[in-house]
């Protein structure tokens with residue numbers, strides 16, 4: 001079994017007040033900071049998840065940095081579509097984990113509660129996600145309020161970001177159950193995600209341009 005290096009740095013501040021006063025951009029999750037002896041499959045899965053989570057963080061940072069800068073009605077309309085697509089991506093990622101990836105991990109490890117802590121984190125940010133989502137889908141260029149988006153995003157990020165960080169060490173810790181099996185489960189999960197991408201593009205954009213690719217992770 002191949003050996004590679006990867007150490008997820010949780011980079012998580014558990015004090016909500018301190019989290020709120022950190023830099024305006026959410027730091028990306030590091031992929032390789034320390035030597036670890038792990039199978040290539042576990043490294044692969046943790047890296048893929050790390051990259052997927054960083055895409056979510058990059059979108060949140062873009063919304064956070066631009067939400068008060070857009071003022072022209074046409075720009076606001078376009079920006080709202082970007083925000084809605086980012087929320088769809090966020091929802092799809094977590095829903096598919098709950099529906100497939102987490103249960104499949106519980107199944108192959110024989111530990112039915114192994115992903116419970118991560119699942120509880122999903123539930124913890126659901127309320128703030130819903131508030132942000134409702135605002136972004138109800139807003140129009142006429143009533144759009146960038147300050148409101150910023151506040152809703154901050155409330156959401158406080159709950160979400162620790163979860164995005166914490167899930168990586170959870171995956172790394174699956175080494176003891178056998179990396180190969182985790183690799184098989186993740187490949188199956190990947191296939192399921194890719195097979196749903198077309199439907200998601202259709203749902204968001206009835207007539208997408210031919211080369212448009214919507215990242216569904």
Ligand SMILES: [Fe+2]
Pocket residue numbers: 049053093097167
């Ligand atoms: Fe995830």
